[in-house]
Each structure stands twice: as structure tokens, then as C-alpha cells.
Amino acid sequence: MIGSASRQITELHSPRTWCGILAVLAAAAVVVPSLNAFTSPDSFLHVPDYVIPLLGKYLCYALVALAVDLIWGYTGILSLGHGVFFALGGYVMGMYLMLSIGGEGVYKSDLPDFMVFLDWKELPWYWRGFDHFAFALFMAPVIPGLLAFAFGFFAFRSRIKGVYFAIITQAMTYALMLLFFRNATGFGGNNGLTDFKRILGFSLQEPSTKRGLYIVTVLVLFCSYLLCRYIVKSKLGRVLTAIRDAEGRIMFCGYDPLNYKLFAWTLSAVLCGVAGALYVPQVGIINPSEMQPSSSIEMAIWVAVGGRGTLVGALAGAGIVNGAKSWFTVAMPDFWLYFLGFLFIGVTLFMPRGIVGLVGRLFRRGVS
């Protein structure tokens, strides 16, 4: 059993590619944290403390991009609402972090500060249980998964496709954003959840906690990549691309596209929820702006830039676009959105297969 499972995993890539992947994994999970922990701050090799959560944030985005690629790149369903699933996962983790502040908030109350501010006397029922880490960990993928399942079931059953589906997902993220903006909803209104102190008893200010969260993120991303790779290499992956290319024909081959779409869609939302849960303790805040329609559109752009239907392109796209964003918002904050717009248009016009397609073409030209 274990033998066949490990064989199935090693079959996912050629031995040469595996060497590359493991080298990247080792660099990300071992070398980077070591350079942060064990070198002196003056050293040329030192990785400053602020870089670790920044990289962790990029990795969370990469996980989101992976999820978007699964549903868009492979199954052909463009979602412009994945920000919701990401934010919900984040809120779930944020609720745990809020409750673990205990009496150390500004008002020295057991209730989260924003509830004291609203003059609430006790926790709303839907906050119960979130003081347990295990419960929050369980709910972080489950809540976005349930929402996605319900939404997807009705949308796919009504055979809503293409641009109509994309628009409805935009409406969904907008509606949830408005809901979360309300103070009465009980998630901190427009300030969201913040001022976290500790996770599982470890202070979030400590560099060692940040390193720990970062390493966990690397490992989760690695496992999620393998899962996605396993799926797209399986017969199920071929059914998903067949749905993308000729849905009518796959139906006449005896597959019910509804179940397949629902599977890919829900799994994609679950991965986003996990990404959100990893994101919040590293970034220190979650608020409704994560549900802005534009954040979800940005997620689709990461994948388009990297190259759809390749997985590795999604990872690269998330890294490159967000790297550019970090640089732009410091150097030329006013120009970031223009740049993003031009990037999207440029990629659509000149690089339909994204960076991965471009690199592949250059590489083949170099060989021949």
C-alpha cells in the first residue's frame, strides 16, 4: 500500500525534474530560514526578519494561484471570486487568533476589542469553538468548501458557464464583502480582525514563530502542488480538460460534468481557504478588502501571466506579479494598477500561454 503510494508519487515527475523540485524545496524550507536564524545581521548572506513573512505571504498567494489554475486552467471555469474563499479561510484563522488574545486587549476584556467597542456582552454563537486551534484548523478549509459546494451546485446544475459564471462569482465576492463590512455581522466591520498576539502560545512577534509559520507554509504548498499534480495527471485530470474542450462530448461519453466541476471547484476553494488560514497569522490582519472584486481578478491575472493549465506557471505567476507589486507600491505606488492592466493586456495579446509558454518556446528554439 505504502509502496504503491510512494511509487505513484515518484511517477508524477521525471527523476531530473524531481531533483529540481527537491532542490527548490530544500532551499525554501531549510536554507532560507537558516540564513535568517543562524547568520549575523551584518552578514552578506543574512535574510532579514521582515523578509520571512513576506515570502510566506507570496507562498500563500502561490497556493491560491494553484487553486485557480486547477479550476480555470484545467477545467476551463473562470472564477473571479476566489478572494472570498481565501478571505473566509483567513477569517476562520483570525477568529482563533482573536480569541487567543485573551484579556490582553486594549479593554482588558475576554471579548475581542471590537465587540467591547460595540458594547456586546457575550460572544455571538457562531464564534463558539474557535478558541480551539484544532477546531479553527478544521473549519478553515470546510467553510469555504461548503460555500463553494452550495454555490457551485446551483450554478453548474443550471449550466451557467463562461463569462456569466465569472460575473456571478464577482457578484458573490462583492455581496460577501458588503456583508463583512457591517459591524453587526460580527467580524469587526471594515477594520476586520487584527492585533493578534500569539498562535498556540507562541508569540507572533518572535522571529522563530515567523520562521515556523513560513516553513509550514512551504510544506503545505509543496503537498498541495503534489495533490494538484496527481489530479491533473490522473484520468480525472483528463476528464477535467475534456470538459474544458468539449463538454457536450464528455457528457455523451457517460460522465456527469456537474460532479466533476463540483469536485474541482470545491477542492479549489478548499485550497484557497487553507491559503487564507496560513496568510493571516503571517500578515497579522484580515479585513473585508480581501473580498474586493479586484483582488479576485488579480488572482486570475497571476495565473494568466504565469501560464494557464501548467501548475508551475501559476506558482511562477503569483511570485512574479506579487514581487512586482511589492516593488511598485514602494517605488511608484500610483502606477501599480496601470502596470497590472498593461501586464494583463500584454500577456493576453502576446503571450497567450503565459511565461511558461514563452520560456518553453525560447528553450525549444535554443535547442534546435
Added chain:
Amino acid sequence: MTPSQANSAEIHSRSGGVDTTHNIILYVENVTVSFEGLKALDDLTLYVDDGELRCIIGPNGAGKTTLMDVITGKTRPDSGTVFLGQNLDLLQLTEYEITHAGVGRKFQKPTVFQGHTVFENLELALRADKTVWHTLTARMDAVQRETIESTLETIGLTDKMNSRAGLLSHGQKQWLEIGILLVQEPKLLLVDEPVAGMSHQETEHTAELLKSLAGRHSVVVVEHDMDFVRSIARKVTVLHEGRVLAEGNIDEVQNNPKVIEVYLGS
């Protein structure tokens, strides 16, 4: 498992039991379909024998494609009944359940999975448990590989098995699509204008292919090309304005005065 999956598994297990003791595979009885007052099918009754190769001809708008749509569940008739064998009421089933029950359809325009190889196209169509979980963990066994290889031989695409289907010629795509239907081991095969746009040679090859299928499968071919119909059919049904105008062998049909009138418009 969703209810529809459970249902499909049930259909799947039942489909072996299509009852053809009266030697008839398809019963279409008193079927009427109207679109905004226009009757596409008008009280149509038609039977297809088990193992028969039947051609359906008729001028544009005679209701040929609508008939196919009704049999495959794409269009629901206003009245009438459609049975596969004596026991399977196709009007109660969804499109993909009908496929599970053993009705395969080849569309007019070739639709194959362009991005997949010829081999993968057939793999996807193989008769198997098609629930999500099973598909995720499925591994091909020797029997399935053999089915694919023998089908590749039947449709003459063995040497193309690793090419992407999008790169095939028009005729090759049509044969691949027939192959996609064959690996599903259908009881009844519906073929919509198989030789439209084919070269003379490709048409001949297609005729051979369809003739080789009769006996093992029941095949219904909708076609305009009379030469082609003459080369394959034993029995021809002529549709006109949603009704059966004539039925019989090709010579009887071609000499039928009503048919001549409809076709020549005199």
C-alpha cells in the same frame, strides 16, 4: 454520492438487461415535438431491429436531427414514448444516463477532445465506472488496453494513436469519433451525417466501417448522400415534415411516388 450518481450506478447495472426478446432495440411511438407551434415531429412512429443498420433520409427540416435529440434526451417530446428494448423508458433518463444505458451518438460536426491524444480520447470513452472518485484512482488494465488497441485497428488509426486529436484530418476525426462510441460498447449507435465533407476515398472507408459494425451493434445513420445510403443500407426510412413518408429497401423507396414528389418538388 449525490442522488444522480446513485441513479447512474443503478442504470449502469441495469443496462446489461436491455430486453430485446422481440428483436427490436428501439421503439419510438407517437412522438410529437413542437417548437413554437411548428411541429418538428408529428406523431412519429418508428422501430429499429436489434443489430440492424438503418438509414434515415429526408429533406431539410424533416425532423431527422430532432429525432436524434429526442432519443438521446436532449429534447423532450410533448407526447409519445421512446423505449430502448422493451424495458428502458428513455424519456425518464437524463442525457448521460441514456449514454450509460447504451445509446451512443455521433454528432454532425466531429467533436473529439482536441487537446488529448487519439489514445486518450478512447481511454476517456471506455466503458467504466465514471464517478469522480473512481476516475481519480483509475489505472488502465490489460483488457482495457486491448479494447482500445482493437478499436484503433477497426477505425484505422493505430499509427496515429499518440498524435493530438486536434491535428487529425476531417475524416480521421470522424472515425475517431466513431471509435469513441465503439469503446463504450453501445447497444444502439446514432450517426449523424458521417460523410459530410469527406473525400471519395474517406467516404468508401466510412461505408466499410459502418457495415462492419452492423450485427454487433444496431446502427442508425442519418444521411443526405444517396450514393452513400445505397452503398450501406438494407432498410431506409424517409422522413418528411416530422412523419414517416416511406420505409423499405433502397429501390422501393427510390421508386415510391410520394418520395419522388418530396425530393423533386413536382
